[in-house]
Amino acid sequence: MATNPSTSRGTWNTKLGFILAAAGSAVGLGNIWRFPTETASNGGAAFLIVYLVCVLLIGLPVMIAELSIGRSSKKNPVGAFRALSNNKFFPLVGVWGVLCGVMILSFYTIIAGWTFSHVFVEIFTFAGMDGAASILADFGNGYVNAIFALLFMALTIGIIRGGVSDGIEKATKLMMPLLILILVVMTLFVVFQPGAAEGLRVYLMPDFSMVTPNLVLAALGQAFFSLSLGMGALITYGSYLSKKENIVEAAGYVTLADVGIAFLAGLLIMPTIFLAQAQGVEIYDADGSFLAGPALIFQILPELFAQIGGVLGLIVGVSFFFLLSLAALTSTISLLEVPTAYVIDEHGVKRKKAALYVGLFVLTLSMIISFNTALIDTIDFIFSVIGLPLGGLLICIFIGYFWKTQSAVEEMKNGFKDIKNSRLISLWSIFIKYICPIIIAIILIRTIFS
Ligand code: TRP
16 A cells, blocks of 8 residues: 655644644534533533533543644554554554444545535515525425535535645635634523523533433433544544644644633524524424424524514524534535545555545545435434544543553653653553543443343
């Protein structure tokens, strides 16, 4: 197998560029859609707290682990495991990661397509073109799903073909500040609407009777998905990182950005659900639980935008779906980059070609899913709910018992001079060797057997 010299793999131009790209990977539909709906259907603040604990105790250590593996090996996930140990099993963990990336991307583009099509649904509704609006809003229409998935994939391929600094870094540097701006303005608007208080109460007042094993699993799954962990996305992004940068600090910023934006999205969505209810929109389904998933974002919220009405309703509606599209795009970029980097490193294909081929391959899967959207839940369950924590578990075992935490700490020393005095690092080693794998394993075993 031909391997390109590492010099041609690309690097991040600036530290901020890297942090925004990694935060862009993290911040996605997972934050603005999945987090608020998981929170809503799992007892509000109780879920929020368990989620924060999962992020701190498991997400952050695993993120530092992935970045160290990536920067040390300067390879895609498959090449990385091969470079750092002679063990024949672990490259398969990399293959699993690449596969998870491909499969998650195949349905993620469809949901991303929905968010983008709803920008037009809002515009058509405003213009009184209800026929066109209802065609676009129909998720059962495979052709519409396929067209918007294609559009989204084309954008993603275009950016990945541009390369690490001229493609990914430039695009995310532009999109992330815009995303944050729209989110903050919209949140401020919603929080001060009369009637928002009920939503804020459910979001911020914990009901600990809701904490069940299933809630913990949901929170852990959400932490992995939201931080983009467990499939080597951050091994790949870490492989483009300069030795000058401090991995631990960077991981802290990325986690903070991800959690901060998820929290803000909750402040936006939870009150919005209750505003919609006050306007007579049904927010519970037949068995009394919150309408979550697509219904929440694509039915409840548009009804609210329609009730706001006029140009203001249009602006709020378009901004909201544009915000979601931006968040989704910075995430599809990272999902496509992983298999692309694999093809570049391991099969010696040039980036432009690799991005196109991999993108078209994933698009083929997306086309099938476009016409069979019921597949989404199954693929999501196998490759994200199970797949990502499983990948995370194996990454912990790899560092703890094969590559060794000491080697990872050596890697972290680059760009982190005071690491010797840092008690955090011995804590990190204990977490990666014992605490993270045990907790993840318990939760996974429970899920598989229930
Ligand atoms: N983190 C993204 C979100 O919250 C999704 C995502 C992008 C992802 N890249 C990933 C999830 C890699 C797992 C692994 O929407």
